[in-house]
Amino acid sequence: MADIFAQALEVWEKCGRNQCKAAKELGIPRATLQGRLRSANLGLKCERDVPVVIKAEADETLQKRINDLEAALEVARRPRTRHGDGKAPKRQKGDFKRVAIPDTHGQHVDQQALKAALADIKELKPAEIVLLGDHIDCGGFLAQHHVMGYVAETRTSFEEDIAATNAFLDSVQEAAPQAAIHYIEGNHERRIERWIVTQTLRHPADSAMFKRWFGVEACLSLKKRGIRHYEQGQAYCDLRVPCTIKLGKCYFTHGHRTGKHPAAQMLKDFGSNVVFGHCHARDSHDEPSVEAGDIGAWTPGCLCQKQPMWMHTSPTRWGHGYHLQLCRSNGDFLPVNVPIIDGRSFLVPLLR
Ligand SMILES: [Fe+2]
Ligand SMILES: [Fe+2]
Missing domain, CATH: 3.60.21.10 (Metallo-dependent phosphatases)
Structure with a gap:
C-alpha cells in the first residue's frame, strides 16, 4: 500500500513537480495525487522520507473574500434588540x-x-x-x-x-x-x-x-x-x-x-x-x-x-x-x- 505514495512522489518528481502531468501519467485524478503526495510528505506510509513541500500559493483574492465574509458575519452577529439605557419611558403630558x-x-x-x-x-x-x-x-x-x-x-x-x-x-x-x-x-x-x-x-x-x-x-x-x-x-x-x-x-x-x-x-x-x-x-x-x-x-x-x-x-x-x-x-x-x-x-x- 505504501508503494502507491512512493510511486506518486517519484512520478511527480520525474514530471518536474507538475501535478497535472504526474496525475495523467499515473492515470489518477489530480486530487488523488495530491492526497498521496501529502501522505508521502508526512511520511505516513512512504518508505522514502523525502520532504515534500506543497506550497500554498498566496491567493490574495481568496484572502480578501475571507476577510469580507468575516466582516459580514460580524455584522450579522450583532444583537437585533436595541438596548435602552434601562430607564422606563417617561410619562408625557397628554397621556x-x-x-x-x-x-x-x-x-x-x-x-x-x-x-x-x-x-x-x-x-x-x-x-x-x-x-x-x-x-x-x-x-x-x-x-x-x-x-x-x-x-x-x-x-x-x-x-x-x-x-x-x-x-x-x-x-x-x-x-x-x-x-x-x-x-x-x-x-x-x-x-x-x-x-x-x-x-x-x-x-x-x-x-x-x-x-x-x-x-x-x-x-x-x-x-x-x-x-x-x-x-x-x-x-x-x-x-x-x-x-x-x-x-x-x-x-x-x-x-x-x-x-x-x-x-x-x-x-x-x-x-x-x-x-x-x-x-x-x-x-x-x-x-x-x-x-x-x-x-x-x-x-x-x-x-x-x-x-x-x-x-x-x-x-x-x-x-x-x-x-x-x-x-x-x-x-x-x-x-x-x-x-x-x-x-x-x-x-x-x-x-x-
Ligand atoms: Fe349584542
Ligand atoms: Fe350582548
Missing part, C-alpha cells in the same frame, strides 16, 4: 387612560363582576369610557324571538330593565366623574326601535314620537347625564359602518361576530384597530399591516350573567372583563383586556 365596558344586559348584569370592574375604574381614573352596547337587555315582550319555553325571561319587566341600566350608568359616573362617556348601542337596544316601528305600523311620525318617549336616550336620560349616544342606524365619524366611532387610532363598535375566533374576524372586517363587544367571550388578535404597522382587535368579554336562560342547556364560553387602553396624545395606545375571574380583578390590586 391618558381609556376604558371600554362590554355587555352588561340591564337586569342580567353580574353584580360581582361589575363591582370589580368599577373598583378598578375608580382607581384608574380614565379620561374616556366607551360603553360597547347591550347595556339594556330588552328581554320580555321586546325579545320577539322568544318562544313559549322562555317563561322565566318574561317575569322581568322593561321597567326593571331600564332601572337596572340607569343604576349601572349611575355607578359608572360615580366611579369616574371626570370621564367623557360614549354610549354605543348594541343589537339589544335596537329592539326598542324595532318594536316601536312595528307597533306604529311603520308610520314615521308616530314612530319618532314613541322613540322620543321610550327610546334609549329618553329612558336613560343620556343627554342630562352628558353621555354621548350613538344609535345603531346612524353613521358617525365619516365612517361607512353605522354606530361605530373612532377614538385616537382605534375603532369602537358593538360588533357582530360570535364565532370561534371573533377578534380575528373583526380585524379582517375592519382592517384596523377595533374594540368590540357582543360575543361575550374574551378574545384578541393582532397582525402586522403594511401601512399602519401592528394592528389588533380586542373584545373583553362581558359583565352580564354567564349562563342566561335562553342558552338552554348549552354551556357558554363567556368570560367577564373590561378593556383598558393606556393612550398617548398622538393616538398610540397600549391595549389590555383585563379579565375578571370569579368576580375579582387582579390588575389594580396587584399594581398598587
Whole structure:
C-alpha cells in the first residue's frame, strides 16, 4: 500500500513537480495525487522520507473574500434588540387612560363582576369610557324571538330593565366623574326601535314620537347625564359602518361576530384597530399591516350573567372583563383586556 505514495512522489518528481502531468501519467485524478503526495510528505506510509513541500500559493483574492465574509458575519452577529439605557419611558403630558365596558344586559348584569370592574375604574381614573352596547337587555315582550319555553325571561319587566341600566350608568359616573362617556348601542337596544316601528305600523311620525318617549336616550336620560349616544342606524365619524366611532387610532363598535375566533374576524372586517363587544367571550388578535404597522382587535368579554336562560342547556364560553387602553396624545395606545375571574380583578390590586 505504501508503494502507491512512493510511486506518486517519484512520478511527480520525474514530471518536474507538475501535478497535472504526474496525475495523467499515473492515470489518477489530480486530487488523488495530491492526497498521496501529502501522505508521502508526512511520511505516513512512504518508505522514502523525502520532504515534500506543497506550497500554498498566496491567493490574495481568496484572502480578501475571507476577510469580507468575516466582516459580514460580524455584522450579522450583532444583537437585533436595541438596548435602552434601562430607564422606563417617561410619562408625557397628554397621556391618558381609556376604558371600554362590554355587555352588561340591564337586569342580567353580574353584580360581582361589575363591582370589580368599577373598583378598578375608580382607581384608574380614565379620561374616556366607551360603553360597547347591550347595556339594556330588552328581554320580555321586546325579545320577539322568544318562544313559549322562555317563561322565566318574561317575569322581568322593561321597567326593571331600564332601572337596572340607569343604576349601572349611575355607578359608572360615580366611579369616574371626570370621564367623557360614549354610549354605543348594541343589537339589544335596537329592539326598542324595532318594536316601536312595528307597533306604529311603520308610520314615521308616530314612530319618532314613541322613540322620543321610550327610546334609549329618553329612558336613560343620556343627554342630562352628558353621555354621548350613538344609535345603531346612524353613521358617525365619516365612517361607512353605522354606530361605530373612532377614538385616537382605534375603532369602537358593538360588533357582530360570535364565532370561534371573533377578534380575528373583526380585524379582517375592519382592517384596523377595533374594540368590540357582543360575543361575550374574551378574545384578541393582532397582525402586522403594511401601512399602519401592528394592528389588533380586542373584545373583553362581558359583565352580564354567564349562563342566561335562553342558552338552554348549552354551556357558554363567556368570560367577564373590561378593556383598558393606556393612550398617548398622538393616538398610540397600549391595549389590555383585563379579565375578571370569579368576580375579582387582579390588575389594580396587584399594581398598587
Ligand atoms: Fe349584542
Ligand atoms: Fe350582548
